[in-house]
Amino acid sequence: GGTSGDGMLGIRADGTAGRCTMARLLDANFPRLGRLWPTGYQTVAELPARALVEAIGRVCPVAGPNPPVRLSFRPGTVLVSAGEPDGAEAEEELAGEVSGEPVTVAFIPPYLLDGLRAAGPEAVRLSLTRSGKPAMITPEPGAGAAGGVRFRYLVMSLRMP
Numbered sequence: 679g680g681t682s683g684d685g686m687l688g689i690r691a692d693g694t695a696g697r698c699t700m701a702r703l704l705d706a707n708f709p710r711l712g713r714l715w716p717t718g719y720q721t722v723a724e725l726p727a728r729a730l731v732e733a734i735g736r737v738c739p740v741a742g743p744n745p746p747v748r749l750s751f752r753p754g755t756v757l758v759s760a761g762e763p764d765g766a767e768a769e770e771e772l773a774g775e776v777s778g779e780p781v782t783v784a785f786i787p788p789y790l791l792d793g794l795r796a797a798g799p800e801a802v803r804l805s806l807t808r809s810g811k812p813a814m815i816t817p818e819p820g821a822g823a824a825g826g827v828r829f830r831y832l833v834m835s836l837r838m839p
Contacts, residue, residue: 714832716812719805721751721781724818725774727802731794733758733770738787740768746784746836751776751806760787783809783835793831810837 685705690698734747741761750757756774761767783806793815794802801818815831 714812715830716805716807716814719778719807719814721776721778721806723751723756723774723776723804723806724801725756725772725804726800727794727797728799729772730756730758730802731791733772734787734791734794737761737768737770740766742766744787747787747790748782748784748838749804750780750782751778751804752780753777781806781808782838783813784838785813785833785835789833793833796831797829806835809835811835 685703687701687703688698689701737758737760738745738747742765745760748757748759750759753776754773756772756776757769758772759767759769797815797817803816803818805814805816807813812832812834815833817829
């Protein structure tokens, strides 16, 4: 059974030798999700997801613990890099279809990798506005979108100096 009152929730299951789980309910305002999705993009890239995930996995360990990963989008190519000019640096170039303005954005690797892996192992589309703004990851149209399943993942890019 469960009880509630004064912002607390208790759950006890029969047959668990008196074990009870308590949770505090938060009275919070959640963001309006519709406002977070960008309405237009200045750069769109279509890349092989597996190759991008592997490149991120190779450049990040060279740069030390938890480095931001930078993606520099130029026509026909994406440069994946991590590190600082005064320290250890690594970079790798991937071929892909890039349209729009050249842009460099940085991400916290685990958040970016979660979105890339969830979008599927084949081709992904990254839609970007500018550094410090959200980027959207979707499966590339026709790449693993069986049954009309739609997926989109919003990941915040880091502000770059």
